[in-house]
Each structure stands twice: as structure tokens, then as C-alpha cells.
Amino acid sequence: MKKLLxxxxxxxxxxxxxxxxxxxxxxxxxxxxxxxxYIIKLSSGKDNIQTQQIKNAVRDLxxxxxxxxxxxxxxxxxxxxxxxxxxxxxxEANIEVNQYEDFTAGLKVILHLSEDYKFILGTSWQNIF
Amino acid sequence: MLTLIIRSVIIYFLVLIVFxxxxxxxxxxxxxxxxVLTLILADIATxxxxxxxxxxxxxxxxxxxxLIIHYLLxxxxxxxxxxxxxxxxxxxxxxxxxxxxxxxxxxxxxxIDDIFEALRSAGCFNIEDVxxxxxxxxxxxxxxxxxxxxxxNIFPLVIISExxxxxxxxxxxxxxxxxILDFIKSKNYSLKKIIILTLDKNGKMYIQYSNKNxxxxxxxxxxxx
Numbered sequence: 001m002k003k004l005l006x007x008x009x010x011x012x013x014x015x016x017x018x019x020x021x022x023x024x025x026x027x028x029x030x031x032x033x034x035x036x037x038y039i040i041k042l043s044s045g046k047d048n049i050q051t052q053q054i055k056n057a058v059r060d061l062x063x064x065x066x067x068x069x070x071x072x073x074x075x076x077x078x079x080x081x082x083x084x085x086x087x088x089x090x091x092e093a094n095i096e097v098n099q100y101e102d103f104t105a106g107l108k109v110i111l112h113l114s115e116d117y118k119f120i121l122g123t124s125w126q127n128i129f
Numbered sequence: 130m131l132t133l134i135i136r137s138v139i140i141y142f143l144v145l146i147v148f149x150x151x152x153x154x155x156x157x158x159x160x161x162x163x164x165v166l167t168l169i170l171a172d173i174a175t176x177x178x179x180x181x182x183x184x185x186x187x188x189x190x191x192x193x194x195x196l197i198i199h200y201l202l203x204x205x206x207x208x209x210x211x212x213x214x215x216x217x218x219x220x221x222x223x224x225x226x227x228x229x230x231x232x233x234x235x236x237x238x239x240x241i242d243d244i245f246e247a248l249r250s251a252g253c254f255n256i257e258d259v260x261x262x263x264x265x266x267x268x269x270x271x272x273x274x275x276x277x278x279x280x281x282n283i284f285p286l287v288i289i290s291e292x293x294x295x296x297x298x299x300x301x302x303x304x305x306x307x308x309i310l311d312f313i314k315s316k317n318y319s320l321k322k323i324i325i326l327t328l329d330k331n332g333k334m335y336i337q338y339s340n341k342n343x344x345x346x347x348x349x350x351x352x353x354x
Contacts, residue, residue, distance in 0.1 A: 003150070007200045010193050017190065078182040 018123075021075050025121045028068040029114045032084075035061040036110045039091075049095055049103050058091045076121050084113045133178075136185055140178045143189060144170065147196050160217040160266055166199050210293045217266040219297070224262035237264055248272060260284075285335065289313075289326035302328060304350055312350060 039057045043049050065088050072081060087110045094103040120127065147170065151163070159167065170192060177188030206213035221233045223244055234244060244262070247270035253259055261273040261284060273284070286298040288309055299306050309328075313320055322339035332350050337343040 003200070006150070007197060011197055014190065014193055014197070017186075074184055074186060076184065077187075078184070 022122060024071060025075060026118060028072060029118050031064060031068070032061070033111060033114050035064060036107055036114070040104070040107050040111075043100070043104065043107075047100060048098065049100055050098050055095060058095060062088050062092065076117065080117065080120065084110060084117065087113065132181065137178050139185060140174050140188055143192055144174045147192055150196060151199055162202055162216050163199070166195055170195055207291060210290075210295065220266060220271075221264045222261065223264050223270070224256070224259050226260065229256075233264075239264075244270075285327040285329040285333070287325065288328045289320065289323045291325075292321040292323055294320070302330060302350075304328075308350055312348060 035057065039054065039061065042051075042054050042057055065085065069081060069085065087106050090106050091103060091110075094100075094106060148167075151166070173188055173191045173195070177183045177185050202216060206216055221237055223230055223234050223237070223239075229241065229244065234241065245256070247264070248254070248256065248259065248262060251262075251270050251272045253262075253272045253274060258274045258276065259272055260275045260277075263271045265271055286302060287295055288298055288302075289295070294306055294309060296306060299309060309326075310320070312334075313323070313326075318336075318338060324337045324339060325335070325343075326337075327335045328348070328350060332348045334346040334348045334350070335343060336346065
């Protein structure tokens, strides 16, 4: 009986873990996507990306990522997350040299990686098989 | 470095707990499904222990999942004897009074040399001394020598184990399930509460009922020739 209760406890813990993981990953990556889309909107059609508004938005994106990265590292392989981190860091460098093409390309890569992680870390038949 | 040490300590204790919960069997006494689980467990445990980029959860979650699978399989095996047979196989008689049972040996994918090796490992060097040899589900061979059993026909078989009738053994003794059930009823026993009941061809029965001392009866249930 004691063992059965222990097993039920383990199952409940695992199920809770699954729910927490799914929600955390979805919420955090969705937030990153929203902020990236906001930057795309701000920078679209502008030759000069060295505006304060864009700089603030990029800093906000970076802060959000750094804040969430530690929690995401609990669930995801650290190597997988490195790419997204590098792309976010590159945005600031591109603003400094006013590289619009690289900047917008970087934003698209961030969006893509974020979508990709959601899929990789989420539960789906494709991931199982 | 410190992270590695902490990870190793956590994984070590987790694996230790998982093995303790799995039971006390030694490697050689494992059923096939237990061996599979042990091999996977060992592999799963080492990856997050040494690979720093892999979260510890990637080791803990599969370990706990396998523990649950093992528990469920054991539970199902207890309640469904057919499932248990499917999972672990059945003991197979490889030597009986008619000598080597070649058909059974072939069904085990074993050669005669393998059987002789197993017999020698069991301390039996002369096949003529062997009355019965049974290949158990854990891969070990159990040998009953003629010297141990002067009356060669007496070979008690497990008829009821943990409240479940073993129909194969019932038919092996050439009796019927109903005869066994009628006997149990006549003794006012409940089938579910019988831990073990063995019967030999002369009708000698050994029974252990839930929380009671074992008893031996001489019954009139004999092999119908």
C-alpha cells in the first residue's frame, strides 16, 4: 500500500511536471515572439535602426530572454538554447553598426528558432516517433 | 566541477532508490523485462551526470517513468498470470524421466551443450543422475536428482500461486480445475487467500493460506491414468 501511494505520488509529480513544462515553455517563447514581432513592426521600412525606441525594445527582448533562460534551462538542452541567445545578442551589435539587413534577418531567425523550440520541447506525435 | 559532483550525487541516490523500489533481485536472477529496465536505467543515468548541457531533469524523468512502468508490469503480472507468462516466459522442462526433451530445448534456442553447461553449473555432472531439469524464467536451471527423490514419480507442482490457478500444471497432473476448486471449497478456503498450493502425483498437497502456517494434506486428487 505504501509503495502504491509512492507510485501514485511519482505519477502525479510527473504529470504536474509535464503541465508546468508545457505552460512555461509556451508562455516564455510566446513572449519572446511577441517582443520580436514588435521590433519587426518598429523597424520595418526604416533605414535607420539606431532609434531609442528600437534600442529599448531590443534591450527589453534581451532582458526577457535572460530572465527566462535560466528557467528554460531546467527543461531544455542548453546547447539548443544557445542559438537563440546568440541571435538576440547580435541584434544589439547590428544596431550599433546600423546593419538593417542583418538586423531584420536576425529577427526572423529569432522568430523561427522560437517556433522551432516550441515544437521540439512540446509534445507532439512527430517528436515521439 | 561542483555541478558535476552535485549531479553525480543526485543521480546516484536516485538510481539507488529506483533499484531499491524495483526489488532485491540480483542480475542473474532477473526476469527479461527487469534486465531490459536495468540496462536502460544504467544508460539514462550516466548521460545527464556527465553532459553538462543536458538538464538533470532529462535523467530524472525517464528514471521515474521506468520505475512506474516496472511497477505497473509487476502489478499486472501479479493479477494476470497470462500476462506474466507473456512477459517472463514459463519454466520449461528440459530433462524429464524420458531423458532430454529436445523439442523444449529447441524452443529455448539452446543447444545440448548449453544444457550440459547449465547442468554442470548446477553441480550435476552426470545426466543419468538427473530426474528433472527445469529451465527457469530467469535463465537458471533447476535440477532434481534421482538421489534426492527416491520415488521417481513424485514431483510436486504449483497448482495455486497467489490466488491464481496454474491451469498448465493442473492439466499436467491430469486432473481438472473444478476438482481443485471443489477441494478448496470442501476445506472452506478462499481461492484468493491461498498463497501457495502444491500437489504431487500421489495426491500429497501442501498449502499455505493467508497469514497461517503451511499445512500438508493427503488428498484423493491423484493423477488420472
